[in-house]
Amino acid sequence: MDYFPIFVNLQDQHCLVVGAGDIAARKIDLLLRAGAQLTVLAPEISASVLDLQQRQPEKLQIQRRIFSAQDLPGHTLVVSATAHDAVNRQVAAAARALNIPVNVVDSRELCSFIFPAIIDRSPVIAAVSTGGAAPVLTRLLRAKLESVIHPRYGNLASLAGKFRSRIKQQIRHPGQRRIFWEQILQGRIAEQVFSGNQESAEQMLEQALQEKNTRPAQGEVYLIGAGPGDPDLLTFRALRLMQQADVIVHDRLVSAEILDLARRDAERIYVGKQRQNHSLPQESINMLLARLAKAGKRVARVKGGDPFIFGRGGEEMETLMEQGIHFQVVPGITAASGCAAYAGIPLTHRDYAQSCTFVTGHLKDGSINLDWKQLAAPNQTIVIYMGLIGLGSICQSLIANGSPADLPAALIQQGTTSKQRIVTGTLGTLPDIVEKQKINPPTLIIIGRVVELRQRLAWFDTDGNTPETITQPA
Known part of the structure:
Protein backbone atom coordinates (compact mmCIF):
# COMPACT_ATOMS: atom_id res chain seq x y z
CA MET A 1 0.00 0.00 0.00
CA ASP A 2 1.20 3.53 -0.77
CA TYR A 3 -0.04 4.99 2.53
CA PHE A 4 -0.56 3.31 5.88
CA PRO A 5 -3.98 4.27 7.28
CA ILE A 6 -3.82 5.44 10.86
CA PHE A 7 -6.12 7.35 13.23
CA VAL A 8 -4.40 10.05 15.32
CA ASN A 9 -5.74 11.42 18.60
CA LEU A 10 -5.61 15.22 18.22
CA GLN A 11 -7.67 16.10 21.29
CA ASP A 12 -6.02 19.24 22.75
CA GLN A 13 -2.92 18.70 20.60
CA HIS A 14 -1.27 21.82 19.18
CA CYS A 15 -1.46 21.91 15.39
CA LEU A 16 -0.34 24.57 12.92
CA VAL A 17 -2.05 25.65 9.69
CA VAL A 18 -0.14 27.96 7.34
CA GLY A 19 -2.58 29.82 5.10
CA ALA A 20 -6.07 31.15 5.75
CA GLY A 21 -8.01 30.96 2.50
CA ASP A 22 -11.12 28.94 1.75
CA ILE A 23 -9.16 25.71 1.14
CA ALA A 24 -7.33 26.16 4.44
CA ALA A 25 -10.70 26.74 6.12
CA ARG A 26 -11.84 23.25 5.19
CA LYS A 27 -8.75 21.70 6.81
CA ILE A 28 -9.12 23.94 9.85
CA ASP A 29 -12.73 22.84 10.26
CA LEU A 30 -11.71 19.15 10.18
CA LEU A 31 -8.96 19.65 12.74
CA LEU A 32 -11.28 21.58 15.04
CA ARG A 33 -13.84 18.78 14.83
CA ALA A 34 -11.04 16.41 15.92
CA GLY A 35 -10.47 18.56 19.04
CA ALA A 36 -7.12 20.11 18.08
CA GLN A 37 -5.74 23.36 19.47
CA LEU A 38 -5.01 25.37 16.31
CA THR A 39 -2.71 28.19 15.38
CA VAL A 40 -3.26 29.74 11.93
CA LEU A 41 -0.49 31.82 10.30
CA ALA A 42 -1.23 34.06 7.30
CA PRO A 43 -0.83 37.71 6.33
CA GLU A 44 -4.48 37.79 5.16
CA ILE A 45 -7.38 35.95 6.75
CA SER A 46 -10.48 34.91 4.80
CA ALA A 47 -14.00 35.45 6.11
CA SER A 48 -14.56 31.68 6.41
CA VAL A 49 -11.56 31.32 8.75
CA LEU A 50 -12.68 34.30 10.82
CA ASP A 51 -16.10 32.70 11.13
CA LEU A 52 -14.52 29.50 12.46
CA GLN A 53 -12.60 31.52 15.06
CA GLN A 54 -15.76 33.29 16.21
CA ARG A 55 -17.44 29.91 16.72
CA GLN A 56 -14.52 28.39 18.66
CA PRO A 57 -12.26 31.20 19.92
CA GLU A 58 -10.85 28.99 22.66
CA LYS A 59 -9.59 26.47 20.07
CA LEU A 60 -8.38 28.71 17.24
CA GLN A 61 -5.66 31.36 17.46
CA ILE A 62 -4.90 33.57 14.43
CA GLN A 63 -1.57 35.29 13.80
CA ARG A 64 -1.45 37.70 10.86
CA ARG A 65 2.11 37.23 9.63
CA ILE A 66 4.30 35.13 7.34
CA PHE A 67 5.59 31.68 8.25
CA SER A 68 9.00 31.09 9.89
CA ALA A 69 10.64 27.74 10.63
CA GLN A 70 10.79 28.84 14.26
CA ASP A 71 6.99 28.49 14.40
CA LEU A 72 7.12 24.68 14.16
CA PRO A 73 8.52 23.34 17.47
CA GLY A 74 5.83 22.16 19.88
CA HIS A 75 3.31 21.22 17.18
CA THR A 76 1.98 17.70 16.64
CA LEU A 77 0.91 18.23 13.04
CA VAL A 78 1.28 20.87 10.32
CA VAL A 79 -0.82 21.78 7.28
CA SER A 80 0.29 24.20 4.58
CA ALA A 81 -2.49 25.56 2.40
CA THR A 82 -1.11 28.68 0.77
CA ALA A 83 -1.21 29.73 -2.87
CA HIS A 84 2.59 30.19 -2.90
CA ASP A 85 4.67 27.17 -3.90
CA ALA A 86 7.82 28.54 -2.27
CA VAL A 87 6.08 28.94 1.09
CA ASN A 88 4.56 25.47 0.87
CA ARG A 89 7.98 23.96 0.15
CA GLN A 90 9.52 25.90 3.02
CA VAL A 91 6.88 24.57 5.44
CA ALA A 92 7.28 20.99 4.19
CA ALA A 93 11.09 21.05 4.48
CA ALA A 94 11.06 22.55 7.97
CA ALA A 95 8.47 20.05 9.21
CA ARG A 96 10.37 17.07 7.81
CA ALA A 97 13.55 18.29 9.47
CA LEU A 98 11.76 18.08 12.83
CA ASN A 99 9.91 14.83 12.01
CA ILE A 100 6.55 16.59 12.29
CA PRO A 101 3.83 15.14 10.04
CA VAL A 102 3.01 17.64 7.31
CA ASN A 103 0.32 17.95 4.66
CA VAL A 104 0.65 20.36 1.75
CA VAL A 105 -2.68 20.80 0.01
CA ASP A 106 -2.67 19.62 -3.63
CA SER A 107 1.05 18.75 -3.51
CA ARG A 108 1.25 15.06 -2.81
CA GLU A 109 5.03 14.94 -3.26
CA LEU A 110 5.50 17.37 -0.35
CA CYS A 111 3.23 15.46 2.05
CA SER A 112 4.20 13.01 4.74
CA PHE A 113 0.47 12.35 5.30
CA ILE A 114 -2.71 13.04 3.34
CA PHE A 115 -6.28 13.78 4.35
CA PRO A 116 -8.72 11.01 3.42
CA ALA A 117 -12.39 11.50 2.65
CA ILE A 118 -14.10 11.07 6.02
CA ILE A 119 -17.42 9.52 6.97
CA ASP A 120 -18.13 10.81 10.47
CA ARG A 121 -20.49 8.80 12.64
CA SER A 122 -18.56 9.54 15.84
CA PRO A 123 -17.33 7.53 17.57
CA VAL A 124 -17.46 5.51 14.35
CA ILE A 125 -15.11 7.02 11.78
CA ALA A 126 -14.52 5.63 8.28
CA ALA A 127 -12.01 7.04 5.82
CA VAL A 128 -11.21 6.37 2.17
CA SER A 129 -8.33 7.54 0.00
CA THR A 130 -6.84 7.01 -3.45
CA GLY A 131 -3.49 8.32 -2.28
CA GLY A 132 -4.11 11.63 -4.00
CA ALA A 133 -4.25 9.96 -7.43
CA ALA A 134 -7.97 10.49 -8.07
CA PRO A 135 -9.73 12.94 -5.71
CA VAL A 136 -13.03 12.74 -7.63
CA LEU A 137 -13.04 8.94 -7.27
CA THR A 138 -12.36 9.38 -3.56
CA ARG A 139 -15.48 11.56 -3.26
CA LEU A 140 -17.55 9.01 -5.19
CA LEU A 141 -16.38 6.20 -2.91
CA ARG A 142 -17.17 8.33 0.11
CA ALA A 143 -20.70 8.87 -1.22
CA LYS A 144 -21.16 5.11 -1.54
CA LEU A 145 -20.01 4.58 2.03
CA GLU A 146 -22.27 7.38 3.26
CA SER A 147 -25.22 5.53 1.75
CA VAL A 148 -24.57 2.24 3.57
CA ILE A 149 -23.35 3.52 6.98
CA PRO A 216 -33.79 -19.56 22.99
CA ALA A 217 -32.84 -16.92 20.44
CA GLN A 218 -35.77 -15.20 18.75
CA GLY A 219 -35.48 -14.24 15.12
CA GLU A 220 -37.11 -11.48 13.13
CA VAL A 221 -38.70 -11.00 9.70
CA TYR A 222 -38.14 -8.06 7.36
CA LEU A 223 -40.92 -7.54 4.80
CA ILE A 224 -38.92 -5.73 2.14
CA GLY A 225 -40.09 -4.06 -1.04
CA ALA A 226 -37.34 -4.49 -3.65
CA GLY A 227 -38.81 -2.05 -6.16
CA PRO A 228 -39.64 -2.69 -9.82
CA GLY A 229 -36.27 -4.11 -10.91
CA ASP A 230 -33.47 -1.57 -11.02
CA PRO A 231 -31.13 -2.26 -8.03
CA ASP A 232 -30.46 1.47 -7.69
CA LEU A 233 -34.09 1.93 -6.62
CA LEU A 234 -33.63 -0.07 -3.41
CA THR A 235 -33.93 2.01 -0.25
CA PHE A 236 -30.92 2.27 2.06
CA ARG A 237 -32.88 0.47 4.76
CA ALA A 238 -33.80 -2.41 2.44
CA LEU A 239 -30.16 -2.87 1.47
CA ARG A 240 -28.98 -2.77 5.07
CA LEU A 241 -31.48 -5.39 6.25
CA MET A 242 -30.81 -7.66 3.26
CA GLN A 243 -27.11 -7.59 4.11
CA GLN A 244 -27.69 -8.66 7.72
CA ALA A 245 -30.35 -11.33 7.08
CA ASP A 246 -29.52 -15.02 7.57
CA VAL A 247 -32.18 -16.14 5.09
CA ILE A 248 -33.53 -14.49 1.92
CA VAL A 249 -37.05 -15.57 0.95
CA HIS A 250 -37.75 -14.08 -2.47
CA ASP A 251 -40.26 -14.14 -5.31
CA ARG A 252 -39.73 -14.27 -9.06
CA LEU A 253 -39.99 -10.48 -9.51
CA VAL A 254 -36.78 -9.89 -7.54
CA SER A 255 -33.91 -9.60 -10.01
CA ALA A 256 -30.63 -11.48 -9.73
CA GLU A 257 -28.83 -8.13 -9.45
CA ILE A 258 -30.83 -7.30 -6.32
CA LEU A 259 -30.28 -10.73 -4.79
CA ASP A 260 -26.52 -10.30 -5.34
CA LEU A 261 -26.64 -7.40 -2.87
CA ALA A 262 -27.72 -9.70 -0.04
CA ARG A 263 -25.24 -11.24 2.39
CA ARG A 264 -23.11 -13.75 0.50
CA ASP A 265 -23.51 -16.58 2.98
CA ALA A 266 -27.26 -16.10 3.50
CA GLU A 267 -29.53 -19.02 2.63
CA ARG A 268 -31.79 -18.28 -0.35
CA ILE A 269 -35.29 -19.73 -0.63
CA TYR A 270 -37.33 -19.17 -3.79
CA VAL A 271 -41.09 -18.95 -3.28
CA GLY A 272 -42.04 -17.32 -6.58
CA LYS A 273 -45.53 -17.54 -7.95
CA GLN A 274 -46.60 -17.53 -11.59
CA ARG A 275 -50.07 -17.82 -13.05
CA GLN A 276 -51.25 -21.40 -12.46
CA ASN A 277 -47.81 -22.29 -11.03
CA HIS A 278 -47.11 -21.48 -7.38
CA SER A 279 -43.88 -22.94 -6.00
CA LEU A 280 -45.43 -22.54 -2.54
CA PRO A 281 -49.00 -21.57 -1.63
CA GLN A 282 -49.25 -18.26 0.19
CA GLU A 283 -50.29 -19.95 3.44
CA SER A 284 -47.15 -22.08 3.31
CA ILE A 285 -44.99 -18.99 2.74
CA ASN A 286 -46.57 -17.34 5.77
CA MET A 287 -45.75 -20.32 8.00
CA LEU A 288 -42.26 -20.66 6.50
CA LEU A 289 -41.43 -17.12 7.61
CA ALA A 290 -42.72 -17.81 11.12
CA ARG A 291 -40.87 -21.13 11.37
CA LEU A 292 -37.54 -19.62 10.30
CA ALA A 293 -37.89 -16.73 12.76
CA LYS A 294 -38.74 -19.09 15.62
CA ALA A 295 -35.50 -20.93 14.83
CA GLY A 296 -33.63 -17.69 15.58
CA LYS A 297 -33.09 -16.61 11.97
CA ARG A 298 -33.19 -13.08 10.64
CA VAL A 299 -35.39 -13.47 7.58
CA ALA A 300 -35.60 -11.02 4.68
CA ARG A 301 -38.86 -11.57 2.80
CA VAL A 302 -37.97 -9.74 -0.40
CA LYS A 303 -40.78 -8.85 -2.80
CA GLY A 304 -40.84 -7.04 -6.11
CA GLY A 305 -42.35 -3.57 -5.85
CA ASP A 306 -43.95 -2.77 -2.49
CA PRO A 307 -45.09 -5.43 0.03
CA PHE A 308 -48.50 -3.82 0.52
CA ILE A 309 -49.45 -3.04 -3.09
CA PHE A 310 -50.66 -6.36 -4.53
CA GLY A 311 -47.73 -7.99 -2.71
CA ARG A 312 -49.75 -9.90 -0.09
CA GLY A 313 -47.57 -8.46 2.63
CA GLY A 314 -50.65 -7.89 4.76
CA GLU A 315 -51.38 -11.62 4.86
CA GLU A 316 -47.82 -12.39 5.91
CA MET A 317 -47.97 -9.69 8.58
CA GLU A 318 -51.16 -11.19 10.02
CA THR A 319 -49.50 -14.59 10.42
CA LEU A 320 -46.39 -13.10 12.03
CA MET A 321 -48.52 -11.17 14.53
CA GLU A 322 -50.55 -14.29 15.35
CA GLN A 323 -47.33 -16.24 15.91
CA GLY A 324 -45.76 -13.51 18.06
CA ILE A 325 -42.89 -12.91 15.62
CA HIS A 326 -41.06 -9.59 15.59
CA PHE A 327 -41.06 -8.00 12.13
CA GLN A 328 -40.37 -4.80 10.21
CA VAL A 329 -41.89 -3.48 7.01
CA VAL A 330 -39.69 -1.70 4.47
CA PRO A 331 -41.74 0.02 1.76
CA GLY A 332 -40.47 -0.20 -1.80
CA ILE A 333 -41.05 1.76 -5.00
CA THR A 334 -44.14 0.15 -6.47
CA ALA A 335 -44.13 -0.89 -10.13
CA ALA A 336 -46.70 1.77 -11.03
CA SER A 337 -44.44 4.59 -9.92
CA GLY A 338 -41.14 3.11 -11.10
CA CYS A 339 -42.22 1.80 -14.49
CA ALA A 340 -44.26 4.89 -15.34
CA ALA A 341 -41.33 7.16 -14.46
CA TYR A 342 -38.87 5.14 -16.57
CA ALA A 343 -41.36 5.07 -19.45
CA GLY A 344 -41.72 8.86 -19.40
CA ILE A 345 -45.41 8.63 -18.49
CA PRO A 346 -46.43 10.79 -15.50
CA LEU A 347 -49.26 9.15 -13.59
CA THR A 348 -50.90 12.51 -12.96
CA HIS A 349 -50.76 15.79 -14.88
CA ARG A 350 -52.95 18.81 -14.37
CA ASP A 351 -53.87 18.93 -18.06
CA TYR A 352 -54.49 15.19 -18.51
CA ALA A 353 -55.32 13.37 -15.25
CA GLN A 354 -56.30 14.56 -11.79
CA SER A 355 -56.40 11.11 -10.15
CA CYS A 356 -54.79 7.69 -10.45
CA THR A 357 -56.23 4.26 -9.64
CA PHE A 358 -54.27 1.01 -9.10
CA VAL A 359 -56.05 -2.27 -9.82
CA THR A 360 -55.00 -5.88 -10.35
CA GLY A 361 -55.76 -7.66 -13.60
CA HIS A 362 -56.92 -10.88 -11.97
CA LEU A 363 -58.62 -11.66 -8.70
CA LYS A 364 -58.40 -14.62 -6.35
CA ASP A 365 -60.50 -16.89 -8.56
CA GLY A 366 -58.74 -15.81 -11.77
CA SER A 367 -61.60 -13.58 -12.91
CA ILE A 368 -61.53 -9.88 -13.78
CA ASN A 369 -64.43 -8.34 -11.89
CA LEU A 370 -63.78 -4.63 -11.41
CA ASP A 371 -65.88 -1.50 -11.02
CA TRP A 372 -65.79 -0.72 -14.75
CA LYS A 373 -68.08 2.33 -14.47
CA GLN A 374 -65.69 3.98 -12.04
CA LEU A 375 -62.62 3.00 -14.08
CA ALA A 376 -64.18 4.40 -17.26
CA ALA A 377 -64.61 7.87 -15.74
CA PRO A 378 -62.63 10.58 -17.61
CA ASN A 379 -59.59 12.61 -16.47
CA GLN A 380 -57.88 9.81 -14.59
CA THR A 381 -55.06 7.31 -15.05
CA ILE A 382 -55.65 3.59 -14.60
CA VAL A 383 -52.68 1.37 -13.70
CA ILE A 384 -53.26 -2.37 -14.03
CA TYR A 385 -50.96 -4.89 -12.41
CA MET A 386 -50.81 -8.48 -13.75
CA GLY A 387 -53.09 -7.65 -16.65
CA LEU A 388 -51.27 -9.20 -19.62
CA ILE A 389 -53.46 -12.31 -19.93
CA GLY A 390 -56.71 -10.35 -19.57
CA LEU A 391 -55.68 -7.33 -21.66
CA GLY A 392 -58.33 -7.88 -24.33
CA SER A 393 -61.11 -8.29 -21.82
CA ILE A 394 -59.95 -5.23 -19.87
CA CYS A 395 -59.99 -2.98 -22.92
CA GLN A 396 -63.37 -4.28 -24.10
CA SER A 397 -64.94 -3.78 -20.67
CA LEU A 398 -63.69 -0.19 -20.43
CA ILE A 399 -65.01 0.66 -23.90
CA ALA A 400 -68.35 -0.99 -23.11
CA ASN A 401 -68.66 1.19 -20.01
CA GLY A 402 -68.00 4.51 -21.71
CA SER A 403 -64.26 4.89 -22.28
CA PRO A 404 -63.45 6.07 -25.83
CA ALA A 405 -61.84 3.45 -28.04
CA ASP A 406 -59.08 5.93 -28.91
CA LEU A 407 -58.07 6.45 -25.27
CA PRO A 408 -54.24 6.06 -25.15
CA ALA A 409 -52.85 2.97 -23.45
CA ALA A 410 -49.40 1.49 -22.88
CA LEU A 411 -47.98 -1.83 -21.79
CA ILE A 412 -44.54 -1.85 -20.11
CA GLN A 413 -42.47 -5.02 -19.92
CA GLN A 414 -39.65 -5.34 -17.34
CA GLY A 415 -39.80 -1.64 -16.56
CA THR A 416 -36.78 0.20 -15.09
CA THR A 417 -34.36 -2.46 -16.38
CA SER A 418 -32.15 -2.68 -19.47
CA LYS A 419 -34.74 -5.08 -20.95
CA GLN A 420 -37.58 -2.57 -20.73
CA ARG A 421 -40.03 -2.61 -23.65
CA ILE A 422 -42.97 -0.28 -24.12
CA VAL A 423 -45.95 -0.99 -26.35
CA THR A 424 -48.30 1.95 -26.95
CA GLY A 425 -51.66 2.15 -28.64
CA THR A 426 -55.27 2.76 -27.64
CA LEU A 427 -57.98 0.74 -25.93
CA GLY A 428 -59.12 -0.29 -29.37
CA THR A 429 -55.70 -1.25 -30.79
CA LEU A 430 -53.41 -2.25 -27.91
CA PRO A 431 -54.60 -5.89 -27.56
CA ASP A 432 -53.89 -6.62 -31.24
CA ILE A 433 -50.49 -4.89 -31.12
CA VAL A 434 -49.46 -6.85 -28.02
CA GLU A 435 -50.67 -10.14 -29.51
CA LYS A 436 -48.23 -9.72 -32.41
CA GLN A 437 -45.29 -9.19 -30.04
CA LYS A 438 -43.48 -11.66 -27.82
CA ILE A 439 -44.35 -10.13 -24.47
CA ASN A 440 -43.45 -11.82 -21.20
CA PRO A 441 -44.27 -10.92 -17.60
CA PRO A 442 -43.72 -8.90 -15.54
CA THR A 443 -45.79 -6.25 -17.27
CA LEU A 444 -47.74 -3.18 -16.28
CA ILE A 445 -50.59 -1.50 -18.17
CA ILE A 446 -51.22 2.25 -18.05
CA ILE A 447 -54.42 3.68 -19.51
CA GLY A 448 -55.21 7.37 -19.85
CA ARG A 449 -54.33 10.53 -21.74
CA VAL A 450 -51.04 10.81 -19.84
CA VAL A 451 -49.71 8.13 -22.21
CA GLU A 452 -49.66 10.81 -24.92
CA LEU A 453 -46.83 12.51 -23.06
CA ARG A 454 -44.43 9.61 -23.57
CA GLN A 455 -43.27 10.84 -26.98
CA ARG A 456 -42.11 14.10 -25.38
CA LEU A 457 -40.92 12.84 -22.01
CA ALA A 458 -39.13 9.56 -22.80
CA TRP A 459 -35.74 9.81 -21.10
CA PHE A 460 -34.57 6.40 -19.90
CA ASP A 461 -31.51 5.29 -21.82
CA THR A 462 -29.42 2.15 -21.32
CA ASP A 463 -26.00 1.61 -22.89
CA GLY A 464 -26.62 4.50 -25.24
CA ASN A 465 -29.80 2.97 -26.68
CA THR A 466 -33.36 3.88 -25.81
CA PRO A 467 -35.19 0.71 -24.70
CA GLU A 468 -37.40 -0.73 -27.41
CA THR A 469 -40.70 1.02 -28.00
CA ILE A 470 -43.48 -0.42 -30.15
CA THR A 471 -46.17 1.98 -31.27
CA GLN A 472 -49.38 1.45 -33.18
CA PRO A 473 -49.12 2.12 -36.92
CA ALA A 474 -49.99 5.64 -38.07
Missing part, protein backbone atom coordinates in the same frame (compact mmCIF):
# COMPACT_ATOMS: atom_id res chain seq x y z
CA HIS A 150 -26.49 4.54 8.84
CA PRO A 151 -26.34 8.02 10.45
CA ARG A 152 -26.98 6.46 13.89
CA TYR A 153 -24.10 3.97 13.84
CA GLY A 154 -22.35 6.36 16.23
CA ASN A 155 -25.23 5.95 18.69
CA LEU A 156 -24.91 2.19 18.33
CA ALA A 157 -21.17 2.35 19.04
CA SER A 158 -21.81 4.50 22.11
CA LEU A 159 -24.34 1.98 23.39
CA ALA A 160 -21.84 -0.85 22.89
CA GLY A 161 -19.16 1.12 24.70
CA LYS A 162 -21.47 1.70 27.65
CA PHE A 163 -22.08 -2.05 28.10
CA ARG A 164 -18.71 -3.38 26.97
CA SER A 165 -17.14 -3.95 30.40
CA ARG A 166 -20.22 -5.59 31.87
CA ILE A 167 -20.62 -7.95 28.91
CA LYS A 168 -16.94 -8.88 29.07
CA GLN A 169 -17.27 -9.74 32.76
CA GLN A 170 -20.51 -11.68 32.36
CA ILE A 171 -19.67 -13.56 29.15
CA ARG A 172 -16.18 -14.88 29.71
CA HIS A 173 -15.76 -17.05 26.63
CA PRO A 174 -14.56 -14.90 23.66
CA GLY A 175 -16.48 -16.95 21.07
CA GLN A 176 -19.77 -16.71 22.96
CA ARG A 177 -19.16 -13.01 23.53
CA ARG A 178 -18.62 -12.45 19.79
CA ILE A 179 -21.91 -14.20 18.94
CA PHE A 180 -23.73 -12.15 21.56
CA TRP A 181 -22.34 -8.90 20.13
CA GLU A 182 -23.27 -9.94 16.58
CA GLN A 183 -26.85 -10.49 17.70
CA ILE A 184 -26.93 -7.13 19.46
CA LEU A 185 -25.28 -5.09 16.72
CA GLN A 186 -27.29 -6.59 13.85
CA GLY A 187 -30.63 -7.44 15.37
CA ARG A 188 -33.65 -5.84 17.01
CA ILE A 189 -31.64 -3.74 19.45
CA ALA A 190 -29.64 -2.16 16.64
CA GLU A 191 -32.86 -1.47 14.78
CA GLN A 192 -34.21 0.36 17.82
CA VAL A 193 -31.11 2.58 17.77
CA PHE A 194 -31.46 3.23 14.03
CA SER A 195 -35.09 4.17 14.60
CA GLY A 196 -34.09 6.73 17.24
CA ASN A 197 -35.31 4.71 20.24
CA GLN A 198 -32.09 4.81 22.28
CA GLU A 199 -33.79 4.34 25.65
CA SER A 200 -35.70 1.31 24.40
CA ALA A 201 -32.49 -0.15 22.96
CA GLU A 202 -30.75 0.15 26.35
CA GLN A 203 -33.65 -1.57 28.09
CA MET A 204 -33.63 -4.38 25.53
CA LEU A 205 -29.86 -4.82 25.91
CA GLU A 206 -30.23 -5.00 29.68
CA GLN A 207 -32.90 -7.66 29.26
CA ALA A 208 -30.83 -9.60 26.70
CA LEU A 209 -27.89 -9.64 29.07
CA GLN A 210 -30.03 -10.90 31.96
CA GLU A 211 -31.82 -13.56 29.91
CA LYS A 212 -29.05 -14.68 27.57
CA ASN A 213 -29.04 -18.20 29.02
CA THR A 214 -32.70 -18.52 29.95
CA ARG A 215 -34.48 -18.55 26.59
